[in-house]
Amino acid sequence: MRALERILSEKGYLDPSVLDRIVETYETRIGPHVGAGIVARAWVDPIFRASLLTDGTAAVRALGHDLRRTGHLTAVENTSEVHNLVVCTLCSCYPHDILGLPPVWYKSAPYRSRAVKDPRGMLAEMGVTIPHDVVVRVWDSTAEMRYLVVPERPAGTEGWREDELARLVTRDSMIGAGLIGRPAGYR
Numbered sequence: 104m105r106a107l108e109r110i111l112s113e114k115g116y117l118d119p120s121v122l123d124r125i126v127e128t129y130e131t132r133i134g135p136h137v138g139a140g141i142v143a144r145a146w147v148d149p150i151f152r153a154s155l156l157t158d159g160t161a162a163v164r165a166l167g168h169d170l171r172r173t174g175h176l177t178a179v180e181n182t183s184e185v186h187n188l189v190v191c192t193l194c195s196c197y198p199h200d201i202l203g204l205p206p207v208w209y210k211s212a213p214y215r216s217r218a219v220k221d222p223r224g225m226l227a228e229m230g231v232t233i234p235h236d237v238v239v240r241v242w243d244s245t246a247e248m249r250y251l252v253v254p255e256r257p258a259g260t261e262g263w264r265e266d267e268l269a270r271l272v273t274r275d276s277m278i279g280a281g282l283i284g285r286p287a288g289y290r
């Protein structure tokens with residue numbers, strides 16, 4: 104990558120300062136904290152939650168987030184009856200604008216095939232046990248449509264502020280490959 108970067112810069116095809124800005128954006132501005140803020144808002148604001156589940160693209164744009172790289176966004180909600188899991192079976196489509204860079208396993212062939220063949224078994228191996236009475240629904244991302252999982256709000260967080268709730272939301276939980284446990288200190 105470094106050799107490629109140097110050659111492209113020397114030939115004038117690439118402005119290194121632009122590259123720095125892109126790296127900085129992904130390190131500080133774009134990341135799972137953006138998605139976590141969206142989920143926390145959905146937990147505290149029923150009107151926002153309804154609009155997010157109806158038209159994820161419009162709802163997220165209304166919060167001021169740029170979805171240029173994501174295209175259309177569909178938000179799917181985990182409940183006591185349904186657990187949602189997101190994959191891109193073809194390649195690695197992912198809502199970069201709100202979740203940042205995907206985890207390495209998201210692009211791996213085993214994840215991409217097993218997420219559709221045996222999602223429950225694969226999740227169990229990832230440490231996520233889905234009860235048998237909960238339906239596992241798998242969403243296959245494309246370049247045109249990407250997905251955000253709204254995880255279940257954990258018990259014991261009644262009355263929490265939005266920013267406190269956002270800190271509980273993990274990247275994996277917004278892919279459906281993780282669950283949010285009860286917060287520490289919950290009795």
Ligand code: FE
Pocket residue numbers: 191192193194195196197244245246
């Ligand atoms: Fe893809």
